[in-house]
Amino acid sequence: MLDTVKTVVDRIGVVTDQLLAGSIVGGIVIGGMGGALSSDDDLEHHGVIFFYIAVALILIGFSFYTYARLFSVSSEQELAFQEQGKDVLEDHRTKSQRA
Amino acid sequence: MPSGPDQTTLADNPQQDSRAFTALAVASGKGGVGKTMLSVALAYELSQNAATLIIDLDFFNRGLTGLLRSGKIIKDLQAPNLLPELNATNQALPGAVPNQAETAAAQQSAGEAPWQLVEISENLFNIRYPDLSTDDYARIENMQIVDLAQDLSDYIAYVARECGAHFVVLDCHGGPDRTSFAACKIAKTTLLISEPDRITLYGTLNFLRQLADAGGATADHDIRLVLNKVVSSFNPPFLLRFYNENIRSEFANKPLLAMFPMEEYLTKAFEKNALLAKVYPESLLARKTRVYIYDLLAKTEATHLSPDLKGLSKPERTITRTTLGREFILLSNNFAVAMIFSIAMILMAVAVVEENSRSILSVQTREMLRDFLEVFTDVPYFAVFGVFWFVLTLFRSWMQSLSRTSIFLARTGSRVRASLAAAAKAVVATPLVAMLGLFLGELERDWRYAYQEGFFVEALLDSDVLTLLIALLFCAAFLAEYYFYNLKRATRLRRYKRISKIEGIANGIAILLPILIGVPLWSFLY
Numbered sequence: 001m002l003d004t005v006k007t008v009v010d011r012i013g014v015v016t017d018q019l020l021a022g023s024i025v026g027g028i029v030i031g032g033m034g035g036a037l038s039s040d041d042d043l044e045h046h047g048v049i050f051f052y053i054a055v056a057l058i059l060i061g062f063s064f065y066t067y068a069r070l071f072s073v074s075s076e077q078e079l080a081f082q083e084q085g086k087d088v089l090e091d092h093r094t095k096s097q098r099a
Numbered sequence: 100m101p102s103g104p105d106q107t108t109l110a111d112n113p114q115q116d117s118r119a120f121t122a123l124a125v126a127s128g129k130g131g132v133g134k135t136m137l138s139v140a141l142a143y144e145l146s147q148n149a150a151t152l153i154i155d156l157d158f159f160n161r162g163l164t165g166l167l168r169s170g171k172i173i174k175d176l177q178a179p180n181l182l183p184e185l186n187a188t189n190q191a192l193p194g195a196v197p198n199q200a201e202t203a204a205a206q207q208s209a210g211e212a213p214w215q216l217v218e219i220s221e222n223l224f225n226i227r228y229p230d231l232s233t234d235d236y237a238r239i240e241n242m243q244i245v246d247l248a249q250d251l252s253d254y255i256a257y258v259a260r261e262c263g264a265h266f267v268v269l270d271c272h273g274g275p276d277r278t279s280f281a282a283c284k285i286a287k288t289t290l291l292i293s294e295p296d297r298i299t300l301y302g303t304l305n306f307l308r309q310l311a312d313a314g315g316a317t318a319d320h321d322i323r324l325v326l327n328k329v330v331s332s333f334n335p336p337f338l339l340r341f342y343n344e345n346i347r348s349e350f351a352n353k354p355l356l357a358m359f360p361m362e363e364y365l366t367k368a369f370e371k372n373a374l375l376a377k378v379y380p381e382s383l384l385a386r387k388t389r390v391y392i393y394d395l396l397a398k399t400e401a402t403h404l405s406p407d408l409k410g411l412s413k414p415e416r417t418i419t420r421t422t423l424g425r426e427f428i429l430l431s432n433n434f435a436v437a438m439i440f441s442i443a444m445i446l447m448a449v450a451v452v453e454e455n456s457r458s459i460l461s462v463q464t465r466e467m468l469r470d471f472l473e474v475f476t477d478v479p480y481f482a483v484f485g486v487f488w489f490v491l492t493l494f495r496s497w498m499q500s501l502s503r504t505s506i507f508l509a510r511t512g513s514r515v516r517a518s519l520a521a522a523a524k525a526v527v528a529t530p531l532v533a534m535l536g537l538f539l540g541e542l543e544r545d546w547r548y549a550y551q552e553g554f555f556v557e558a559l560l561d562s563d564v565l566t567l568l569i570a571l572l573f574c575a576a577f578l579a580e581y582y583f584y585n586l587k588r589a590t591r592l593r594r595y596k597r598i599s600k601i602e603g604i605a606n607g608i609a610i611l612l613p614i615l616i617g618v619p620l621w622s623f624l625y
Contacts, residue, residue, distance in 0.1 A: 017428060017434070021434065021438060021441070024438060025438060025442060029442070036467055036468075036470035037470075069336070072337075074334055075332035075333065075334075076332070077332040077333060078332065081297070081333075082341060084297040085295075085300055085341065086345060087297075088301050088304065091301075092301075092305075096311070
């Protein structure tokens with residue numbers, strides 16, 4: 001189960017930069033909408049909720065970015081090297097044992 | 100040039116007999132991984148406190164020889180025993196001081212340029228030798244590794260004595276050839292250079308297998324992996340984790356020695372000046388080299404290391420070891436531009452929807468969209484923030500690029516071009532610094548008025564003032580970093596201290612002058 005979660009995170013992790021960019025843009029847009037709603041007395045409550053959503057989105061983006069950079073794979077190259085590197089090492093160990 | 104397994108194994112390491120030198124070999128499983136650049140940086144850093152000899156053992160390509168063409172010729176040398184045709188007059192025992200006049204005469208009569216000892220930089224020596232013939236090269240490749248190692252070791256001992264070298268750096272051929280295996284046997288430590296990709300890793304592991312077949316991978320051989328040319332899409336934690344989990348056991352369970360990023364400006368400069376650690380002492384190449392030398396030699400060779408190197412603190416070593424110099428994403432030009440464009444596109448899309456959907460959207464929704472747009476258009480903070488962000492990233496990358504250019508030119512003697520680069524740097528720096536001056540002028544005017552009227556605290560907390568303060572902090576921190584970078588360089592290099600001091604003073608003036616002019620000008624105008 002944990003391996004599956006890790007694999008999924010690894011696969012998502014290769015687009016960490018784009019995810020971070022998306023969360024910041026999304027956060028600014030939703031925050032802006034919150035600001036727009038807040039200008040209307042009747043919708044002020046909804047505006048605050050939008051603002052919280054924006055903050056949460058940006059925080060989630062940064063958290064995932066940090067997690068992927070420190071504990072997971074965070075680029076196509078890393079993923080490729082992780083998979084291909086293990087193949088090469090296996091091949092090396094087989095040849096070494098044969099020798 | 101690949102070679103098959105050698106039938107002879109080396110019982111004893113030639114390095115183990117009483118040599119006065121300490122050799123470090125730099126080898127790799129394939130060519131083009133940056134061995135020569137790392138070898139020169141290693142030799143330069145070692146030469147800061149002890150005479151160091153760097154030898155090009157890539158007889159086939161001779162990349163290092165091609166790079167180190169300048170230098171002061173110290174003396175003619177005997178050719179090594181492994182090349183008997185070039186060394187016809189040498190009847191002495193291996194390692195004996197030869198008759199230089201006779202050797203040089205024999206080489207010249209054979210139509211060959213003599214082997215020479217050349218001083219590349221203070222305390223840094225190189226052997227300059229003529230191209231080897233195909234027969235010579237074939238002879239070396241057909242030698243037993245044990246004999247080759249012994250002959251090379253004797254020859255290195257002789258040349259090291261001639262120049263008083265304590266450290267010897269052996270720059271090997273790219274690939275598993277006999278000379279590289281012999282160098283591994285001679286060396287106290289072998290640095291096996293690799294890149295984090297499939298092809299290079301395959302070559303690296305193949306080198307290890309071939310070396311083991313040749314009897315070189317004995318317990319007393321210290322072979323350490325160095326990852327070079329690591330591109331920015333790799334993270335240090337990932338590489339360390341991958342090494343520890345998968346590769347470490349292949350290197351006698353020793354930690355990864357170092358990882359070097361792909362520093363493009365160094366690659367370009369390397370063709371013009373081989374001593375990059377001297378030109379760019381604050382580059383990651385130089386800093387990381389100092390740290391791995393510390394890791395390798397601080398305990399056993401402390402007396403031969405420079406005080407700078409021995410004085411590296413633990414936090415400094417840890418940070419330098421783990422960083423790959425990847426810039427923070429928010430300061431990347433591409434990211435800033437992408438974000439600004441993304442927001443602009445979204446705003447345009449919202450405006451189009453708001454304009455063309457009278458029949459679809461309710462009045463209330465259309466008003467909400469209009470209000471939303473007004474947040475961006477009426478309130479200038481978003482636009483100011485976007486422009487400031489873009490200017491900051493652009494300014495940073497321009498200044499970095501110009502700074503490296505001017506440092507390189509100043510330290511390689513092109514004074515006129517260095518002055519032009521410094522002038523360009525000042526042109527780029529001035530607008531931002533002038534803005535800083537204007538902000539200061541504005542603040543000074545507001546605060547003086549507020550203080551006189553008795554609402555200073557309220558004025559300070561006013562959002563406009565806070566925005567200005569944040570902008571000021573950004574500018575001040577950025578400019579201070581740049582300024583201190585110059586000062587640090589100035590203290591690092593004795594030889595170039597004067598140039599660095601001048602650079603520091605010029606930068607100080609470039610920062611202060613617009614502020615000194617801007618503040619009174621602003622106060623006067625308003």
